[in-house]
Amino acid sequence: MKNTLLLLLLAFSSCYGQTNKKFNLDFETYNPFIQLSKDWFKWGDYPLSVDTITVHSGKFSGKIKSNNNHNTFGSIAYRIPANYTGKSIKLEGYMKIKNVENGFAGLLLRIDGNREILAFDNMENQNIHGTKDWQKYTVKLPLSEGAKTIFVAGIMSGSGEAWFDDFVLTIDGKDIQTLKEIEKPILKATLDHEFDSNSKVNFPELNETLVTNLELLGKIWGFLKYHHPEIGKGNYNWDFELFRMLPKYSDTKSTSERDQILLQWIEKYGDINICKDCKETAPEAFLKPDISWINEFGMSTQLINKIKYIYKNRHQGEGFYIGTDGYERIKFLNENHYYSMSYDDSGFKLLALYRYWNMIQYFFPYKHLTDKNWNTVLKEYIPKFINSKNKLEYELACIALISDINDTHATTSVGFSTVQNIRGKYYPPFRAQFIEDQLVVTDYYNPELKDVSNINIGDIITHINHRPVQSIIDSISPYYPASNNVAKIRDIAKDLLRSSKKEIRLDYISNHQKKQHQLPLYIESDLNTRWYKWTGEPCFKLLEDNIGYITLEFIGKEDIPNIKETFKNTKGIIIDIRNYPSTFVPFTLGSYFVSDNTQFAKFTYGNINNPGEFNFKSGDIITKPDETYKGKLVVLVNEDSQSQSEYTAMAFRSGDNTTIVGSTTAGADGNVSSLYLPGGLLTRISGIGVYYPDSTETQRVGIIPDVEAKPTIKGVKEGRDEVLEKAIEIINNN
Known part of the structure; x- marks a missing residue:
């Protein structure tokens, strides 16, 4: 028994890695609890892993992989306190890429101060893509006196795979691993460990x-x-x-x-x-x-x-x-x-x-709204x-x-493992949403699974494992944080058909007939749950009747000049924000629709010198453009429009000829702040308050459309986008 225990401890020690380096920049210290190299963390959306086969040297490298041809990114990052003096800082590292398309890969170096990013480079301008074997790359930035945090990372956007290894960070030519940190007083609070366990x-x-x-x-x-x-x-x-x-x-x-x-x-x-x-x-x-x-x-x-x-x-x-x-x-x-x-x-x-x-x-800037x-x-x-x-x-x-706190930003996905395990790791092969207060099948994540699902788009699910859908909603509703009911029901709908078992029984109505089916479920990684709509086409296109259409879900900053040129003579533009924008466009694209400097939002910020005090500060202004679009702008929103989507809709609403069409949004606006509770439970709150210039609330209220338009069950069955149809109708009716 003792020998077995010793072998286990040795195996764990080997797995965890052994290094005397101050910072784990070579990825060689592995943390099995997070399944990444120790102290590395995730930025962005793409899956991260540790690779033991494809390495530049040693036993481990960091890996990013994505099969999605869309405009987001993944990054494996490392945080270092900027407790050093010097004039310049340089990151060197090795990178290997395979089939990187519709994006780039590179090393990232960022220097943060107390309240701002002081310097940044992610090698995007070098446009490194395709397939390349291990090569050494370098990023160099000035190191200012106000630096508080140094971030080093590997980054990839678009689709493909990227590996990173053997990072070396130097300040004025000296390896940071050998540099002595600026001596800071040891705070007494950090020395007290009496009740750690x-x-x-x-x-x-x-x-x-x-x-x-x-x-x-x-x-x-x-x-x-x-x-x-x-x-x-x-x-x-x-x-x-x-x-x-x-x-x-x-x-x-x-x-x-x-x-x-x-x-x-x-x-x-x-x-x-x-x-x-x-x-x-x-x-x-x-x-x-x-x-x-x-x-x-x-x-x-x-x-x-x-x-x-x-x-x-x-x-x-x-x-x-x-x-x-x-x-x-x-x-x-x-x-x-x-x-x-x-x-x-x-x-x-x-x-x-x-x-x-x-x-x-x-x-919390919205405590008064609970x-x-x-x-x-x-x-x-x-x-x-x-x-x-x-x-x-x-x-x-x-x-x-x-x-x-009635805040949709208040996530409960990280650390709440027991609850997540009960909700289950198996998902249905289709998307179900509440349409006309009914749980309706609206689309398939993987079309090839349609036959085994035995359920058609437009079918109404009435019971899950013999329980009425409404009864389930009533029992779990208190455990879904949300600013308003549309966001709560949206999030509940995503989990109603989850299970810890590989199949569930459904009672449903199809063509006015009651039916039952044992529905097979799948682990999320086998389903295209997030990007199933993406076809690889551009984010903008010309519709019939000389109307432009843009979806912000896949927009890139490089698309904006092309959009303005392509759509400048159209009679109307439809911007679809029934999604989360992949690029921040309130100013770069929003300026196309105003004729003068226009304030569209203002904010409240907390005062750490007087906890509980929040004050308004100058709002964001869209500056007067060289050329203003002359046609109509229609912006599409719904319950999937949240946070940046809502802020972007506010910017577009300030345009000269804008109509918001759709339904009430999620009502969670403002940059988020993260916090941890004992047990490693991570949650978030809206960290600043966001308001219209006249102080009208957006939190909990959401973006109220000028013209309400919602999907119907009939429209879902017919494959129609009734909200888009309403937008086209508005543009065509002069």
């Missing part, structure tokens, strides 16, 4: 008093996390300070004892100097900080005054737990993922709730989190909490 927290039986006290503690804990100067400086591991506090606090017998414990706890972290830079909340602030909860718990005057004093003299600037990125999005920092937490550990489960509630309380009063949510979920019995119940509690 166990919070050592056990709660007595929950009652109303204890739940109320835990609600108060959660609000004070989060307030101190983002306001107390000593915590902002990184002098305390605030997660573990909670665990130290909880046992004594949970046993309090009276309000006065509770308040005394809280006062002693706060005073433990030292005196706070008068803040000369702290500013009062701007009178014109769109959202103002809310600490009204201090008056709701019957706290002593002394404790209330202590909290008010801390607020008045709060931490300023980027803190240990909070900052901003180059796009002024809120960035959550130094949040331990606790991958190995035990799901019977009440301390970690309560920490997850406290962490998320306070992130939303202080840094269905529930956010101040009441914390107390509601305390029993749900503490009493969750296993990983599944914990994940479901987290998803339900996340759903309560």
Whole structure:
């Protein structure tokens, strides 16, 4: 037995790799848990892997592969703190490519500051494509003093395969592996590991008093996390300070004892100097900080005054737990993922709730738009989190909490493995959507599977495994975060026919006849689920009656001059954004439809110096073009139009002669911010607020069409695009 264990450990060590290098730029340290080389991560859409056969040297190389001829990309990337001085930085590396078409492959080097990209090169201008054996390539950039992060990567767009190996990064000619980093103070918070594997927290039986006290503690804990100067400086591991506090606090017998414990706890972290830079909340602030909860718990005057004093003299600037990125999005920092937490550990489960509630309380730009009063949510979920019995119940509690912010950006796909496993890895061979409130088969991912499916386009599915479709929707709806109902139903439709088994029973209606069928399912990689519509044709074409048509799903920036030239004399242009644009076009293409400088959006940004304050800043403006399109513009939207799609529709709406046609969009606009919860659960929120220039909301509301047009079951059966037909009708009716 001992020999077997030793062999397993040796095998794991060999698999994980052995290298003494500071950075794993040669891909030689392999991490089997992520199935990539250690510390490498994914950018873009394409699958990544580690190759052990095709290598330049050593045992491993990084690989990108895609069979899709569309205008997106995949990248295998590595992040290095810019803790070095120098004038120039150079990335060298080896790359091999095979059948790279409709795109390019290259090395990528990017230098980021606090709030902006300082320098960038991905070799796109070298147009490297086709098939090439291992060759050495070089990217060189200036290294400015404001650099905070260095990204190195291999990148590929279009279709084909690309391998990367033996990256070397040098600063002023010296290998970064040998350079000494700029010495930075070691923050005390990073040295505290007492509770890494166990919070050592056990709660007595929950009652109303204890739940109320835990609600108060959660609000004070989060307030101190983002306001107390000593915590902002990184002098305390605030997660573990909670665990130290909880046992004594949970046993309090009276309000006065509770308040005394809280006062002693706060005073433990030292005196706070008068803040000369702290500013009062701007009178014109769109959202103002809310600490009204201090008056709701019957706290002593002394404790209330202590909290008010801390607020008045709060931490300023980027803190240990909070900052901003180059796009002024809120960035959550130094949040331990606790991958190995035990799901019977009440301390970690309560920490997850406290962490998320306070992130939303202080840094979510749309907190005022949630269905529930956010101040009441914390107390509601305390029993749900503490009493969750296993990983599944914990994940479901987290998803339900996340759903309560009513934000379609709030993804729950990464880390929620138990829920995803129950939903299943097998998918139907066709797409089903809700048309006229019925679950309707609308298209096949793989046409060759139509015969085995035994179901026709336009058929209505009524029961799944003997359960009515509506009954299933009602039971799972709380676990699908969404800004509005159209986005929720869209996402539910994608999962209704998923299963952990290889087939499901369907009851359906075909040509007014009730039928049943055991439907075979397939793993997602065997289905063309994402790009099944792509035919390799250009993203634009001329329709009958001299009308131009553009789909943004596959548009490239190189297409835009051709579009303007081809369509300049048409009587109308239809832009289809019932998809996610592959290229950012609000300014490059949007300028074609305005006759003067035109503001089409404005934004709210969080203030890390005053958590909870959001202010409007100057909106985006489309500049006056050299030539304005003279015909009609019709923009197509529906529930698949989300985020960048909605922002792009706002830009086009500002055109001189624009009509939005379709149905309400997903209602999730604004750059996203990512956050982790204990257990390695990754989710996101809309990180900035997006509004029309007159302050009209887009979040949750979506883009409201000027002319409503939706598919019908009859139209689906006939293979018609009724929304496109309505657009053509509008252009033809002068």
